[in-house]
Amino acid sequence: MTAETLNLDEIRRLSDTELVATAISGRTDSFETLVSRYQRPITSYVFRIVGDYDAALDVSQEVFIKLYNSMEKYCPDYRFSTWLYKIAHNAAIDHIRRRPKNEESLEVENSVGDSSPRFSSNVCSPERDRERSEWRRGIDDAISRLPVSYRELIELRHAKELSYDEIAEITSLPLGTVKNRLFRAREMMRVELIERGINGI
Numbered sequence: 001m002t003a004e005t006l007n008l009d010e011i012r013r014l015s016d017t018e019l020v021a022t023a024i025s026g027r028t029d030s031f032e033t034l035v036s037r038y039q040r041p042i043t044s045y046v047f048r049i050v051g052d053y054d055a056a057l058d059v060s061q062e063v064f065i066k067l068y069n070s071m072e073k074y075c076p077d078y079r080f081s082t083w084l085y086k087i088a089h090n091a092a093i094d095h096i097r098r099r100p101k102n103e104e105s106l107e108v109e110n111s112v113g114d115s116s117p118r119f120s121s122n123v124c125s126p127e128r129d130r131e132r133s134e135w136r137r138g139i140d141d142a143i144s145r146l147p148v149s150y151r152e153l154i155e156l157r158h159a160k161e162l163s164y165d166e167i168a169e170i171t172s173l174p175l176g177t178v179k180n181r182l183f184r185a186r187e188m189m190r191v192e193l194i195e196r197g198i199n200g201i
Contacts, residue, residue, distance in 0.1 A: 016080035020071050031071075035064050038081070041160065042088050048155040049092040049148055059095050063088045079166070085156070086170045096148065138196050142189040150185035157182055 006014075006022070011029050014022065016037070023030035042063055047056035066087050074083055143154055156167045164182075168175045 017076045020074050020076075020080060024071050031068060034067070038084060039064070042084065045085065045152075045155055045160065046088055046092045048143070048159075049089075049152050050095055051144065051148075055095060059091050060088070063091050066091065078169075082162070082166045082169055085160070085162070085166075086172075089152070089170050092152075138193055139189070142192045142196075145192065146185055146188060150181055150188070153178060153182050154185050154189075 006027070008029055011019070011022065011027065012033055014030070014033070016034065019030045019034050023034065039060065043056050043060040046059045046063070047053055050056055050059060063084075067084060070087075074080065143151055146154065152171070153167060156162045156170065157164075162170070164175055164178050167173075168178045171178065173181075
């Protein structure tokens with residue numbers, strides 16, 4: 001079966017690597033499927049770096065334009081998601097560098113659902129739900145106060161669940177630096193959360 005004969009349902013079941021190959025061969029619905037799979041997580045990731053939701057939407061659009069124009073450079077020996085997050089990392093950092101030095105980043109609380117920590121969906125009580133909501137806001141606020149370089153690593157490790165090696169590949173940081181910065185970021189968050197009286201997370 002060739003790429004030309006695949007129907008849309010078959011396209012949607014393809015792996016990322018297969019979608020790249022069929023997109024290169026001319027199937028626009030393959031590229032659209034990649035965008036559909038990754039648009040929300042990439043926007044969430046970029047938002048954590050740039051701190052502004054509207055800017056995150058613009059940068060994410062730029063990421064997928066870059067992806068479209070560079071798909072032939074993708075090497076199937078590596079995970080597609082790692083390669084895509086590296087493109088997003090570079091685009092987000094470029095955006096920050098282009099901003100005026102005195103521009104304050106706008107931290108938008110809970111604007112992107114994927115960036116929030118996961119909690120059990122078990123139904124408890126209104127009091128427990130309020131407590132969880134406070135935890136979520138506290139964690140999001142603690143993350144937003146981290147330096148950009150730390151905030152990005154927390155997002156990649158805990159929201160995107162990437163390995164240390166994948167994070168090092170995306171950010172072009174030595175593995176030891178990734179581990180060290182993640183340790184510092186978690187410690188900074190722990191101290192702030194304790195100061196806020198948020199425990200038991």
